[in-house]
Amino acid sequence: MFAVITAVLALSFGMTVHAEEKGEIKNGIFAGEIDLSGMSVEQAEAALTAYVDGLRGTEITLLAGGDHSVVVTAEALGIRWSNPELVSEAAEVGTHGNVIERYKILKDLEYENLVYPIELEFDLQAISDILTNECAKYDVKAVNTGLKRENGEFQIIEGQTGYALDVETSIDLVYNYLTGEWDHKPCQIPLDVAVEEPKGSTEELAQVKDILGSFTTSYSTSGPSRSANVENGCNLINGITLYPGEEFSTYQAVAPFSVDNGYYMAGSYINGKVVDSLGGGICQVSTTLYNAVLLSELEVTQRHNHSMIVTYVDPSADAAIAESSGKDFTFVNNYEYPIYIEGYTENKRITFNIYGKETRDPGREVIYESEVLEVNRPATDNLQANASQPIGYVAVAESAHIGYKARLWKVVKENGVEVSREQINSSSYKMVPRTAIVGVATDNPQAYEEIMAAIGTGNLDHVRNVAAMLTAPPQNENDWDDSDDE
DSSP, X not given: OHHHHHHHHHHHHTOOSSXXXXXXXXXXXXXXXXXXXXXXXXXXXXXXXXXXHHHTTOEEEEEOGGGOEEEEETTTTTOEEOOTTHHHHHHHTTXXXXXXXXXXXXXXXXXXXXXXXXXXXXXXXXXXXXXXXXIGGGOXXXXXXXXXXXXXXXXXXXXXXXXXXXXXXXXXXXXXXXXXXXXXXXXXXXXXXXXXXXXOOHHHHTTXXXXXXXXEEEOTTXXXXXXXXXXXXXXXXXXXXXXXXXXXXXXXXXXXXXXXXXXXXXXXXXXXXXXXXXXXXXXXXXXXXXXXXXXXXXXXXXXXXXXXXXXXXXXXXXXXXXXXXXBOOEEEOOSSSOEEEEEEEETTEEEEEEEEOXXXXXXXXXXXXXEEEEEEOOSSOEEEEEEEEETTOEEEEEXXXXXXXXXXXXXXXXXXXXXXXXXXXXXXXXXXOOEEEEEEEOSOHHHHHHHHHHHHTTOHHHHHXXXXXXXXXXXXXXXXXXXXXX
16 A cells, blocks of 8 residues: 555656755745745855845944944944855755655645744954944943032032943844844844933032031242142142042042143152152142041041151141052041032142031030150261262252151040040151262362261261361461551
């Protein structure tokens, strides 16, 4: 019976029991929405290539931050057909197996189409470049709602929402959508954009009206360059609003120390010496702010003393910043309300006022006392002989600096009565002897020995006296007192 059925089927469909050679693609076979029925392999490949080429101009809209969009084409994203082998597979359908198997496949195609997916690939580097160069340019930092004080009045400055594109995750989003979900029509793809809302509100900032702490120092002895640096640093800090829990870095606020940022060359402490550097004098800004912060009872998170003593505040009341050594002065707003930093200069005096909402008891008074624990005065001078200068030449290269050890106390009084005393910091300042260059050039061996002996004493005043005697003009033997002669 089986043999009879096989013979009948073979005669009916013109088939042999052997594998049929590939020819036209059988009816009911599709690639995506493209009907491949009756096509040769070459015709099917051409049709599918033309279809993918037709997708190259399809517009794809990438949704970036702040309601901005970037429209690109599939071609710009590197579209290509990634499974051309489907044509060969489609052409082989119904050409293998025995007569019964092939007959069944052909009958199945009459009732249900066989659809091969058209698989597409995209260039990951092209996607990355477009996201980085075209989409990320719409990133903006969040700007908190702030304050501006003019003519003794506060004005509220509206904030700005921040947007930050995550390029790496957005590459995956674009690629996965285009290779897995895309219907080959114009589309929009939302990117992974982090949104940061600005802090603050009008009601919250309206609470800022009380001075929590104020401090002033003088720079009346400073030259033009140092004075300009103090004023520039003050202006860079003035107007900053700090919300609860936020930390302020003085260094970040006033850096970089460059001409473009308004700084000049002026004296500063480096490795126990006074040298000219861009921004010299900026530590008076941080020191003045430090004392205003202490009086406001804000939380100090980083403070360093200078390497040598300064004269504009008491020992241990200073706060140094230095790029080379990583010194910074930082503090946190530990109040429940925002604070506002006002800084200004006038008549060579720098002042910082810190505004906020006063919640401390009116009878509370905070005082800071400096206690000197040790004074270390230079015993000798650092005298350096210079054979290129004559005897009598004396030049002071570095002034003496007295060394100190000190600590700062926070004293709290309530209604005039001391209720607590707390050590805030301790500081150690280097002792640096006076340094002077002394000329020793002379043709007189005895004079050379005398000036070198004077240098050996380490006493600059003695050296000056000896040099004065050695360089005094010889006394004329004919000189005498003739006041009684008539």
